[in-house]
Amino acid sequence: MFKNIEGILCDIDGTLYFKGAPIQGAIDTVSHLKEIGMKILFFTNTDSKSPHGIYTILKDFGFQIQEDEIYSPIIALKEFLAKHPSKKLFLVTTQEVAREFQEYDVIGENETPDFVIIGDFQDDWDVNRLNRAFQLVLQGATLLGTQGNIFYLDREGNPVIDTGSFVEMIAHATKTRA
Known part of the structure; x- marks a missing residue:
């Protein structure tokens, strides 16, 4: 077979x-x-x-x-970043995923990154952080999304907004592409 x-x-x-x-x-x-x-x-x-x-x-x-x-998308993102060394990152992800990028220059709210990375941030929801990501892309940072799903189904089968919705929202608002 x-x-x-x-x-x-x-x-x-x-x-x-x-x-x-x-x-x-x-x-x-x-x-x-x-x-x-x-x-x-x-x-x-x-x-x-x-x-x-x-x-x-x-x-x-x-x-x-x-x-x-x-x-996973995190592995793919790290492979991409390996081709762009010495870049500053602004992360909108879960804390678990953020720890995967400790070897990179992850910046705080008041610095200017090269890349804004939007991933699943289900345990760290903060509209101010998402708005800061939007502002940083407007200032010239490149927007990267970890995946493009608009929604997923939770354990009970209910639709839940997913990463792709937030990536598309910022891309649309900044007239850029992720």
Whole structure:
């Protein structure tokens, strides 16, 4: 069945787990694919958690994976920033994600950044911080978004505004593109 397939790309949230629990059969399926030698890259657009945080969730559920098998928007952003060294960042993200950028020059409210990064900031909602991001983009900072989802469904199935809505709002208000 998998004779000509060398690897699989597998989404995480909604494919391996949903509403805070593993999807029935997902753990066994991943284990079986690995047992037959299949390479798997787990990818996600989850931008509220660090790559290690995502890995920990999956390991705690019982998935037999390695941390370097996960690819997230935070990893993609760090790869982008590696091509733009010595740049100043203004972050609108969760605290967990902000810690991922400690090796960069993360600035405070009164400095001028090269990049304004909008990610999921669900645990750190602050309209003043979002307005400051808007002002900094108006002053010339480049707007970067970690992902483009307009909304997601919470554990109860209710729609919740997501990162892409805030990125698009700032892009529209500043007449720029992220």
